[in-house]
Structures are given as C-alpha cells and as structure tokens.
Amino acid sequence: MDGWMGKMLRVDLGSGEIRDEILDPQVAKDYIGGRGIGIYYLSREVDPACDPLSPENVLVMAAGPLTGTGAPTGARYMVMTKSPLTGAITCSNAGGRFPTELKRSGYDGIVFSGRSQHPVYLYIDAGQVALRDAAHLWGQTTHETTDRLLAETDPKARVACIGPAGEQLVRFAAIMNDKDRAAGRSGVGAVMGSKNLKAVVVRGQGRVSLADPARFKGFNTQILDKFKAAARETPLGLTINGTAGVVLTTQHLGVLPTKNWQQGTFDGWENIHGERLTEKYLVSNKACYACPIGCGRKTRVTDPDFAGEGEGPEYETIYAMGSNCMIDNLAAVVKANYLCNELGLDTITMGATVACAMELVDRGYLSEKVVGRPLVWGDGEALVELTRMTAYRKGFGNRLAEGSYRLAESCGHPELAMVSKKQEFPGYEPRGAQAMGLAYATSPIGGSHMRGDPAYFELFGIPQPVDPHQWKGKAKITKAFQDLSAVIDSAGLCIFFAVRNLAGKELDVPPVGILEYLNAATGLDYTLEELMRAGERIITAERRFLVRAGMSRKDDSLPRRLTHEPMPSGPAQGMVCHLEEMLDEYYQEQEWTPEGIPTENRLASLGLT
Amino acid sequence: MVRVRCFTGMRRYLPDGRRGFEIELAEGADLRCLLDTMEVPPDIAPFIAVNGRKVAQDHRLRDGDEVVLFTHMEGG
Numbered sequence: 029m030d031g032w033m034g035k036m037l038r039v040d041l042g043s044g045e046i047r048d049e050i051l052d053p054q055v056a057k058d059y060i061g062g063r064g065i066g067i068y069y070l071s072r073e074v075d076p077a078c079d080p081l082s083p084e085n086v087l088v089m090a091a092g093p094l095t096g097t098g099a100p101t102g103a104r105y106m107v108m109t110k111s112p113l114t115g116a117i118t119c120s121n122a123g124g125r126f127p128t129e130l131k132r133s134g135y136d137g138i139v140f141s142g143r144s145q146h147p148v149y150l151y152i153d154a155g156q157v158a159l160r161d162a163a164h165l166w167g168q169t170t171h172e173t174t175d176r177l178l179a180e181t182d183p184k185a186r187v188a189c190i191g192p193a194g195e196q197l198v199r200f201a202a203i204m205n206d207k208d209r210a211a212g213r214s215g216v217g218a219v220m221g222s223k224n225l226k227a228v229v230v231r232g233q234g235r236v237s238l239a240d241p242a243r244f245k246g247f248n249t250q251i252l253d254k255f256k257a258a259a260r261e262t263p264l265g266l267t268i269n270g271t272a273g274v275v276l277t278t279q280h281l282g283v284l285p286t287k288n289w290q291q292g293t294f295d296g297w298e299n300i301h302g303e304r305l306t307e308k309y310l311v312s313n314k315a316c317y318a319c320p321i322g323c324g325r326k327t328r329v330t331d332p333d334f335a336g337e338g339e340g341p342e343y344e345t346i347y348a349m350g351s352n353c354m355i356d357n358l359a360a361v362v363k364a365n366y367l368c369n370e371l372g373l374d375t376i377t378m379g380a381t382v383a384c385a386m387e388l389v390d391r392g393y394l395s396e397k398v399v400g401r402p403l404v405w406g407d408g409e410a411l412v413e414l415t416r417m418t419a420y421r422k423g424f425g426n427r428l429a430e431g432s433y434r435l436a437e438s439c440g441h442p443e444l445a446m447v448s449k450k451q452e453f454p455g456y457e458p459r460g461a462q463a464m465g466l467a468y469a470t471s472p473i474g475g476s477h478m479r480g481d482p483a484y485f486e487l488f489g490i491p492q493p494v495d496p497h498q499w500k501g502k503a504k505i506t507k508a509f510q511d512l513s514a515v516i517d518s519a520g521l522c523i524f525f526a527v528r529n530l531a532g533k534e535l536d537v538p539p540v541g542i543l544e545y546l547n548a549a550t551g552l553d554y555t556l557e558e559l560m561r562a563g564e565r566i567i568t569a570e571r572r573f574l575v576r577a578g579m580s581r582k583d584d585s586l587p588r589r590l591t592h593e594p595m596p597s598g599p600a601q602g603m604v605c606h607l608e609e610m611l612d613e614y615y616q617e618q619e620w621t622p623e624g625i626p627t628e629n630r631l632a633s634l635g636l637t
Numbered sequence: 638m639v640r641v642r643c644f645t646g647m648r649r650y651l652p653d654g655r656r657g658f659e660i661e662l663a664e665g666a667d668l669r670c671l672l673d674t675m676e677v678p679p680d681i682a683p684f685i686a687v688n689g690r691k692v693a694q695d696h697r698l699r700d701g702d703e704v705v706l707f708t709h710m711e712g713g
C-alpha cells in the first residue's frame with residue numbers, strides 16, 4: 029500500500045504474544061487512519077461497558093496515511109481507548125517525531141490488549157519487536173525514562189511513555205512523546221499504566237511510499253508557497269507567540285474563562301498573554317515534523333521559586349492554570365506545566381481541578397484542613413505543589429487525581445465542576461461563543477475543543493466570521509467542523525495548519541486540500557463526497573460506542589452555570605448558552621433521534637450495521 | 638484623545654519598537670479613519686476592540702476610548 033504501511037502490530041500484554049496484522053485496504057479507505065482506525069478497532073474489540081482500567085480495555089496508537097509523508101504537519105498519531113475519566117471513548121493526539129518514526133518502523137499503528145504481570149516497554153527496531161522489562165523505569169519521570177531508554181536502545185529512537193501519574197492511575201494522566209509532546213486528555217496515560225506498559229520505543233529505518241510522488245510534490249510546493257507568501261504578508265500569530273497568543277482574542281471577546289468560569293475576562297490577562305511568554309521565557313520555537321508553523325515553545329524560567337526548563341505552555345494551559353485559578357504569575361503557570369510534562373499529567377484537567385477546589389474552599393464546601401494547606405484564588409505556589417502531589421496521589425493530591433467532577437461531587441456540589449461527560453473544558457466560554465457549548469456537549473470525548481473547533485469561525489473568523497452570540501444555525505457549522513476534524517485527525521495532520529490551508533472557504537469546510545494530498549499519497553482516488561462520508565462514519569461510529577456505553581442526550585450536557593447563569597460582566601455580559609435549542613438542530617443534522625441515538629438508516633447509510 | 642495599542646501583526650504599522658500611541662481624531666471619526674491614518678491597507682482586517690469589546694470598522698470613536706488592534710490569532 030502507499031501512504032499506509034499496510035500493517036498493524038498486535039501486542040497482547042497478558043500472554044506476551046506479538047504479531048503483525050494486515051491492515052484491510054477497505055478498512056483503511058473507509059476509516060482513513062489515526063482516529064478512524066482507532067474507533068474501528070475499539071468498536072470490534074472493546075465492550076463499551078468494560079472498566080477502562082481493566083485488562084479488557086484496548087489501547088490503540090495509530091498514525092495516519094499522511095503521517096511521515098512530508099505533507100505539512102503530517103506529524104501526528106492518535107491514542108484511542110475507553111477513558112477512565114469519562115467512561116466514553118477517547119482520542120487524544122500528539123505530534124513531535126514519534127509518530128513519523130512509528131510509520132518508518134513499518135506500522136500504521138499498534139493495538140495493545142490485556143495487562144502485563146510486571147512493568148514492560150515495547151521496543152520496535154527494523155522489523156524486530158520485543159517486550160522488555162521496565163522495572164528499572166517504574167517511578168521515573170517522562171524525561172528520565174526517555175533519556176534512559178535512548179541510552180539503552182538507540183539514541184536515534186523515539187519514545188512515548190508515561191510518568192508517575194500514569195503509574196498511579198491518575199484519571200487524567202497523559203502519554204508523553206519526544207519528552208514534551210502530549211496525548212494529554214482523558215487519562216490515556218492511566219490506561220497505559222493499568223496495563224503495566226511504561227513506554228513504547230521505536231526506531232524506523234524505512235520510508236513511507238507515495239503512489240504518485242510527482243503529483244504529491246507539485247501540490248506540496250503549491251500549498252507551501254501560498255502559505256509562506258501569506259505569512260510574509262501578515263506574520264502568523266501562532267509562530268510569533270504560540271497558541272498562548274490567543275489570550276488576546278478570548279479576553280477581548282469576553283470568553284477567557286476566569287475564576288472557575290465565574291467570569292469571562294481576567295484583569296491580569298496581560299501578565300499571562302503569549303507576548304509576555306515570548307519576552308520573558310522563550311528560548312526558541314519548536315516545530316513538529318514537517319511543520320512550517322512551529323507553534324511549540326522551548327522556554328526557560330529562572331525565577332528562583334519556579335526555575336525550570338522545558339516546553340510550553342499552550343493557551344489551554346494558560347487559561348486552566350492562569351485565569352481560571354486567577355493566577356497572573358506566569359512563572360508559576362510555566363513551572364506547573366513543566367511538572368505536568370515530566371510527571372505525565374493533562375494540564376487542562378489539572379488546572380481546572382485546582383480551580384474547582386479553589387471555588388469549593390471559597391464557598392466553604394471544602395476545608396483547608398482537608399486540603400492540608402491554604403488554597404485561595406491566585407496562589408501560584410499552591411498550584412505547583414498540588415500538581416506534584418496529584419501525580420503521586422499524595423495527601424489531597426489523591427482527591428485531585430480523580431478530576432474535578434468526582435472532587436466536587438464528593439463535596440456535595442457536582443455543579444461546580446466545569447465539565448461535559450466529566451471532562452474539563454478547554455478555554456473558550458460558551459456563553460459568549462455559543463457553538464463552543466454545542467461542541468463541548470456533543471464531543472465524543474467530553475469537554476474538548478479538538479474534536480471540532482468552533483473557535484475558528486466564532487472567534488478567529490476562519491473560514492468566515494460568524495456572530496459568536498447567535499445560536500441559530502450553529503448546529504450545521506459545528507457538525508461540518510466535527511466532520512472535518514475527524515478527517516484531519518485520521519489523516520495524521522495538525523488542525524492548526526489544515527483548517528486554514530487545506531479546507532474550503534465555505535462554512536461547510538470541505539477538505540479539498542486533504543483530498544488532493546490523500547489521493548497523491550495513497551493512489552486511491554477518493555472523491556470529495558467519499559472523504560466527507562468517512563468523516564461522518566468516524567463520528568457516527570464513535571457515537572455508537574457511547575450509546576452502547578449507556579450514553580444519550582442526557583450526557584450531552586453543560587454545567588448549569590453556563591446554561592442558566594447569565595455572564596456577569598464583559599463583552600458577553602447577560603448571555604447564557606442555548607444548548608438545548610442547538611441540540612435539537614444538531615441531532616437533526618446528524619440524523620440522530622431527539623434522544624441523540626443514530627437512526628438505523630443513518631448507520632446503514634454509513635456501512636455501520 | 639484616543640489611546641491605541643497594537644499587538645502581533647499590527648505592530649508593523651508603528652515606528653520600530655513602539656507598541657502604541659495616543660492620537661487626537663476629528664469629531665465623528667471611525668475606526669477606518671484611524672486605520673487609514675496608520676496606513677493600514679484596506680485588505681488587512683485586524684481584530685478591533687474598543688474599551689474591551691469587539692467592534693466593526695465603522696464604529697465611531699469617542700474621546701477617551703481605548704483601542705486594541707491585532708491580527709491572526711488562532712490555535713489552542
């Protein structure tokens with residue numbers, strides 16, 4: 029096969045059996061790769077009712093057909109499994125270099141099942157695959173683990189691993205690759221930990237073959253030339269200040285979640301804005317494989333209280349740990365980010381859970397005696413200490429390790445957890461960006477922006493500006509963006525490049541550029557219609573998994589704060605999120621019942637029966 | 638007097654190293670007038686906030702307004 033390597037690796041951690049499996053070409057075409065391949069395997073092999081941390085759960089790591097081809101941002105892989113945070117499926121993706129190395133090692137992906145008796149890591153090198161003892165790595169940080177594995181295998185290899193948080197089954201533990209890139213969300217690292225799988229090390233010697241190299245190269249040159257010319261005209265915010273630059277936009281639209289989502293603007297915004305990060309801490313930009321944007325930040329903090337070196341923070345981290353906790357000390361946020369990377373934690377859920385704890389204390393629902401230290405809004409030192417305690421489940425960290433929903437519920441106030449399907453939101457306020465609320469509520473993985481990101485059209489005006497305060501008509505555009513994301517995630521691309529450069533300028537965002545790349549790489553001659561159907565198939569297959577796990581409309585929800593309490597101040601003052609109205613429209617667009625169940629007709633038309 | 642602050646891509650319309658300025662505009666001037674004064678080409682459509690709220694280019698400025706201008710923010 030071209031584009032795809034045509035092979036999946038099956039690893040049964042219980043028996044130790046390892047074998048290759050042919051990737052069925054029809055499955056590859058229908059599900060593209062990455063996220064699509066993930067849901068294909070999970071649908072067949074995982075009981076939706078299973079305990080996510082039991083050996084019955086399966087963890088899939090899969091790259092896409094464009095990963096490693098040289099297509100811009102074709103750098104990504106997806107981790108899919110049943111989430112211990114949400115009980116739904118999850119897909120969390122990351123870039124860096126590991127995914128490309130995985131392709132070059134000859135595999136499109138790896139399917140892990142069962143549980144090992146003792147800690148192991150998987151080593152793949154030039155057709156040799158082995159499970160090796162990892163007892164000496166257990167307890168090590170992600171950076172220590174990576175360094176030791178490179179020293180004992182091959183310095184040119186690439187590593188994805190968990191830190192102490194994954195070992196401790198923290199419900200929002202991440203899988204880190206290339207040290208600081210995170211498949212961060214929904215506890216994929218805890219699933220790895222539950223399987224006693226510490227790391228995956230790959231060394232690839234092969235290359236990804238292209239069906240029509242001349243066509244691929246021609247189109248690539250055209251796309252990159254256009255991109256570079258535009259960037260010369262107006263320098264790209266993502267390159268200058270990273271995603272952290274988005275603070276400017278959200279603050280001025282009144283959608284920067286602040287004080288555990290009690291406000292939409294933050295007085296201290298200039299202290300946590302990307303420009304401040306660039307001025308004070310940036311060492312250099314960092315780009316994933318084949319990426320012309322380079323939004324990654326290599327940073328260094330010298331302030332004695334928070335000294336450290338590493339990557340980040342992203343905008344989402346800055347909102348979750350900064351404005352949301354009322355912390356305007358950027359050094360503290362950066363330090364907590366470093367700890368999350370090294371200990372293997374999701375920064376969004378970590379910050380949002382601390383913010384929730386701050387509100388619980390503020391309202392007298394949780395005592396500082398239980399927390400074991402003072403916990404007031406704006407306390408950066410508390411953020412850093414609690415992050416460390418969470419990764420090791422020490423003291424109050426053991427409660428935080430369960431995420432904000434379980435924490436707030438145990439204090440008798442689940443309504444103070446800012447979550448959908450028990451997963452914490454990224455940093456865009458649905459009261460001032462209506463479609464964002466719909467996207468959070470209907471995302472298969474719970475509160476997330478990466479599975480269909482309305483911020484593009486509501487906040488950034490891409491491909492066209494749309495009034496963020498209006499809810500009517502948002503269902504259609506949100507669905508189109510969700511379908512587009514499914515295609516991007518499955519092809520192995522990064523949303524930051526693909527939405528702007530590889531989709532049409534109409535609001536139904538047809539993936540025209542991805543189509544050309546895919547056809548040149550795979551030689552399969554997808555039609556645009558087929559590719560868009562593939563996106564719909566993936567979304568619907570994910571929904572079917574959720575329905576089988578007992579979820580329906582009742583789970584497509586937002587906290588009362590966002591749907592019933594008007595925004596108290598700022599540009600979105602007086603607004604609430606009109607979720608129920610949008611849901612009615614959305615289910616119709618999806619051909620799901622009013623209860624959010626895909627109809628038999630819909631399933632049949634997508635070949636899902 | 639109107640106070641103007643520029644971020645990201647809009648800094649290029651200021652003299653080197655400057656991040657903002659104060660300006661006296663004619664009665665009834667709108668944002669387009671301000672952008673013209675700064676020699677911002679008509680095809681550049683920056684994000685404009687006045688006193689913390691997003692506005693369009695035909696929004697009229699008043700004495701004491703704080704204007705924030707920036708371009709191309711995305712990601713997350």
Ligand code: SF4
Nearest residue numbers: 315316319323522524
């Ligand atoms: S835009 Fe950023 S996250 Fe996306 S591929 Fe480039 S460097 Fe990686």
